[in-house]
Amino acid sequence: LVSRKWRVRPTVLDLGDGVRIGEGSLSIAAGPCSIESEAQMEKIMQHLVDNDVRLMRGGVFKPRSSPYSFRGLGMEGLKLFHQMARARGIKIVTEVMQVSQVEEMHDYVDVFQVGARNTQNFNLLDALGGVDKPVLIKRGISGTIEELLSSAEYVFSGGNEKLILCERGIRTFETASRNTLDLNAVPILKEKTHLPVVVDPSHGIGIRDYVPTMALAGVMAGADGILYEAHEKPEEAASDGAQTLNFQESERLIRNLRKVYALR
Numbered sequence: 119l120v121s122r123k124w125r126v127r128p129t130v131l132d133l134g135d136g137v138r139i140g141e142g143s144l145s146i147a148a149g150p151c152s153i154e155s156e157a158q159m160e161k162i163m164q165h166l167v168d169n170d171v172r173l174m175r176g177g178v179f180k181p182r183s184s185p186y187s188f189r190g191l192g193m194e195g196l197k198l199f200h201q202m203a204r205a206r207g208i209k210i211v212t213e214v215m216q217v218s219q220v221e222e223m224h225d226y227v228d229v230f231q232v233g234a235r236n237t238q239n240f241n242l243l244d245a246l247g248g249v250d251k252p253v254l255i256k257r258g259i260s261g262t263i264e265e266l267l268s269s270a271e272y273v274f275s276g277g278n279e280k281l282i283l284c285e286r287g288i289r290t291f292e293t294a295s296r297n298t299l300d301l302n303a304v305p306i307l308k309e310k311t312h313l314p315v316v317v318d319p320s321h322g323i324g325i326r327d328y329v330p331t332m333a334l335a336g337v338m339a340g341a342d343g344i345l346y347e348a349h350e351k352p353e354e355a356a357s358d359g360a361q362t363l364n365f366q367e368s369e370r371l372i373r374n375l376r377k378v379y380a381l382r
């Protein structure tokens with residue numbers, strides 16, 4: 119069902135208020151790895167509004183490698199996130215980690231994110247097949263392109279056709295970067311599926327200085343959007359600070375992304 123053979127026309131998702139994801143426009147979603155506080159959200163939302171970015175990413179349930187790391191503000195944080203975003207015309211992309219969260223998060227999110235560690239959580243995918251909100255599925259940490267498509271097929275066949283695929287880097291033998299951003303996946307996915315494809319260069323390379331370059335490369339490779347981490351003070355971020363852009367870097371990237379997209 120997610121194949122171009124089944125549907126030739128590209129899927130374009132309409133999130134309302136003029137926010138679209140898919141062919142015909144470049145989607146930019148930026149925000150912190152983790153939602154931390156009202157003050158933090160105030161700052162980043164102003165940054166997004168100033169740059170006419172209408173999609174904000176930010177985790178309230180965080181999958182952390184260590185149980186001692188910050189694991190997110192949970193539902194309380196999401197409710198505040200939702201309230202503040204609504205007031206500013208911003209749409210929310212945030213990670214759902216388990217089936218029981220789907221229902222409680224539903225009314226407070228615009229796009230459910232399935233993280234790389236949950237790409238093959240088939241019960242979660244089944245649950246998301248039953249909702250009427252878009253789902254962004256990240257490629258698994260060691261997942262193949264075919265496995266990503268298969269995960270999307272779970273949600274689609276469950277009845278939810280509002281899907282976005284995200285290349286976020288895979289684990290390889292390379293140690294010079296956090297992950298290996300597989301830009302090969304972009305043209306391959308664009309040919310195989312009618313679904314929108316976005317690139318996450320932050321997790322893809324994991325090193326702040328290289329994030330903008332890989333974001334621009336993602337657009338040139340054919341991505342419909344870029345999802346990246348930004349924070350007023352990356353060095354103080356509760357998670358993923360080393361791959362997070364400050365506002366100056368983020369503003370410059372947004373400008374360049376739009377220029378490069380116009381060249382395509």
Ligand code: PEP
Pocket residue numbers: 151177181232233234235256286321
């Ligand atoms: C994130 O988006 O902050 C995240 C945890 O991503 P991933 O699932 O790709 O590691």
Ligand code: MN
Pocket residue numbers: 151152321347357358
């Ligand atoms: Mn992160």
